[in-house]
Amino acid sequence: MHAFWKLTVTELKLFVREPLAVFFILAFPLILLWLNGSQFGNEVDQLVPGYVALVLATVGLTQLPGVLATYRERGILRRLATTPVPPATVLGAQLVVYLIAGAVGVALLLVAATVFYDLALPRATAAAGLVYVAGALAMCALGFIVAALAPNARTANAIGFVVYFPMIFLCGAVIPRDALAASMRRIGEVLPLGPVVTGLDDAWSGAGLDLTALVALAVMVAVASVVGARVFRWE
Amino acid sequence: METVIEVTGLQKRYGATVAVDGISLTVRAGEILGIVGPNGAGKTTTVECLEGLRRPDAGEVRVLGLDPARQGAELRQRIGVQLQQAALPDRLKVWEALDLSTSFYRNPADWRRLLEEWGLEPKRDAAFADLSGGQRQRLFIALALVGRPEVVFLDELTTGLDPQARRATWELVRQVRANGATVVLVTHFMEEAEVLCDRVAIVDRGRVVALDTPGALVRGLRAGQRLRFRPLGPFDPDSLRTQSGVERVDRDGDLVVVTGDGPLLATVAAALAERAVPVADLRTEEASLEDAFLALTGRALRD
Numbered sequence: 001m002h003a004f005w006k007l008t009v010t011e012l013k014l015f016v017r018e019p020l021a022v023f024f025i026l027a028f029p030l031i032l033l034w035l036n037g038s039q040f041g042n043e044v045d046q047l048v049p050g051y052v053a054l055v056l057a058t059v060g061l062t063q064l065p066g067v068l069a070t071y072r073e074r075g076i077l078r079r080l081a082t083t084p085v086p087p088a089t090v091l092g093a094q095l096v097v098y099l100i101a102g103a104v105g106v107a108l109l110l111v112a113a114t115v116f117y118d119l120a121l122p123r124a125t126a127a128a129g130l131v132y133v134a135g136a137l138a139m140c141a142l143g144f145i146v147a148a149l150a151p152n153a154r155t156a157n158a159i160g161f162v163v164y165f166p167m168i169f170l171c172g173a174v175i176p177r178d179a180l181a182a183s184m185r186r187i188g189e190v191l192p193l194g195p196v197v198t199g200l201d202d203a204w205s206g207a208g209l210d211l212t213a214l215v216a217l218a219v220m221v222a223v224a225s226v227v228g229a230r231v232f233r234w235e
Numbered sequence: 236m237e238t239v240i241e242v243t244g245l246q247k248r249y250g251a252t253v254a255v256d257g258i259s260l261t262v263r264a265g266e267i268l269g270i271v272g273p274n275g276a277g278k279t280t281t282v283e284c285l286e287g288l289r290r291p292d293a294g295e296v297r298v299l300g301l302d303p304a305r306q307g308a309e310l311r312q313r314i315g316v317q318l319q320q321a322a323l324p325d326r327l328k329v330w331e332a333l334d335l336s337t338s339f340y341r342n343p344a345d346w347r348r349l350l351e352e353w354g355l356e357p358k359r360d361a362a363f364a365d366l367s368g369g370q371r372q373r374l375f376i377a378l379a380l381v382g383r384p385e386v387v388f389l390d391e392l393t394t395g396l397d398p399q400a401r402r403a404t405w406e407l408v409r410q411v412r413a414n415g416a417t418v419v420l421v422t423h424f425m426e427e428a429e430v431l432c433d434r435v436a437i438v439d440r441g442r443v444v445a446l447d448t449p450g451a452l453v454r455g456l457r458a459g460q461r462l463r464f465r466p467l468g469p470f471d472p473d474s475l476r477t478q479s480g481v482e483r484v485d486r487d488g489d490l491v492v493v494t495g496d497g498p499l500l501a502t503v504a505a506a507l508a509e510r511a512v513p514v515a516d517l518r519t520e521e522a523s524l525e526d527a528f529l530a531l532t533g534r535a536l537r538d
Contacts, residue, residue: 006338010331017326074322079375082286082316084308084382085339 049200060139068147069156123206131199141224256441269432315379340382
């Protein structure tokens with residue numbers, strides 16, 4: 001256990017030493033909030049759930065796949081396999097780091113939105129919390145699958161971004177879903193980030209817990225973890 | 236004599252390629268065993284099976300009495316491995332890598348002492364990406380020693396080091412053995428095998444071709460010596476070929492090379508004096524491990 005926490009702290013240090021990654025996760029949603037917030041004013045609670053989902057997608061798809069694939073490609077995981085700590089432990093440590101990074105990004109977003117735009121916190125707080133956790137895990141699981149299948153780090157990064165960009169737009173994480181054409185909205189609903197956005201939207205507006213969304217995310221986490229673990233090449 | 240590693244009939248293939256074709260060997264406690272052979276001989280695959288990184292197709296492997304494939308977790312607490320190709324995250328600092336490693340083992344060494352011993356103290360706060368090849372090499376060896384291993388596996392430990400650093404590393408390896416560990420090292424530097432190892436296993440095409448002390452391997456050659464000289468007058472090589480102990484006589488440019496055994500210098504000098512042939516630049520060479528290798532495998536070590 002001691003090794004796991006020390007590994008997590010080390011991975012956290014390494015994460016913070018990549019300023020671009022930190023900026024992208026923390027600043028991107030804040031910039032969007034600033035750009036769009038002034039237009040929407042009090043309607044900012046229509047934007048923020050999407051931005052929360054944006055943070056989660058950014059962490060899971062633009063950071064996780066590249067780092068994991070790089071560790072594999074450069075032989076970092078293989079060297080660990082000669083120590084008492086199994087390479088899978090690094091995955092666990094990275095997951096914790098990205099969950100923390102996501103949480104910090106979301107916290108910053110919520111603070112900024114509350115202070116500058118009068119954001120009301122979600123009416124169904126427990127529902128919001130559940131969807132958030134499920135969404136964070138689902139995005140990381142998605143990133144894990146990308147890292148598992150990609151033959152090298154460059155491809156892992158590329159696939160991650162190729163999945164990330166259309167998804168954040170079509171699912172309403174950048175532009176509110178209402179502003180999308182109906183056909184696009186429908187596509188967005190079945191993409192992995194879709195349930196995260198709809199679930200958070202419902203929680204914020206007080207419509208309660210979107211059970212379908214939650215179950216969809218849970219299934220995603222389970223399937224991606226099992227498949228990823230089986231398919232992931234360690235060298 | 237306690238046996239620390241036992242390998243019997245090891246076999247491993249990758250698809251249609253047979254990498255290891257029935258390798259058997261034992262390693263004794265406290266010895267430094269060298270494994271030498273050309274590329275593709277199966278040395279790295281063999282060592283990877285000992286470390287538990289690869290599962291053999293057939294055969295038995297016991298390291299410290301444990302099966303690396305089945306009891307790997309326990310074994311990894313007691314061995315240290317330096318891989319030929321390895322890396323750490325680019326931004327990880329030297330001291331952080333060592334400190335992190337200590338959390339992996341039940342009874343770790345003092346990482347500050349390892350930092351000093353392996354000359355890494357000046358680079359304590361340097362990031363991995365900023366280290367030279369030699370510094371990275373030393374870091375990986377130091378990392379292999381963090382757990383106070385009973386057996387240490389080293390793969391090409393002095394590649395990329397200048398001769399001075401190489402000698403310093405050899406001394407450190409002797410120190411590791413003096414502290415009670417057994418060392419298995421894979422190398423393609425014959426001098427390294429000759430100087431550092433108690434016994435050497437010559438591996439070729441997936442088999443152990445010879446396993447003995449470097450001295451015995453060289454003595455096993457029929458032609459243990461070589462003479463070179465430049466004849467200053469007319470000279471007939473056949474006049475030497477008939478001398479006792481002479482194995483062969485070749486021409487190398489304007490030099491004559493005589494290979495053989497026994498009191499070769501005396502024999503050749505006498506024959507040359509008898510025929511009144513003046514010579515210059517007379518030099519003798521002892522056969523080296525490289526010659527033994529060449530004789531046993533039929534090819535040079537460097538491809």
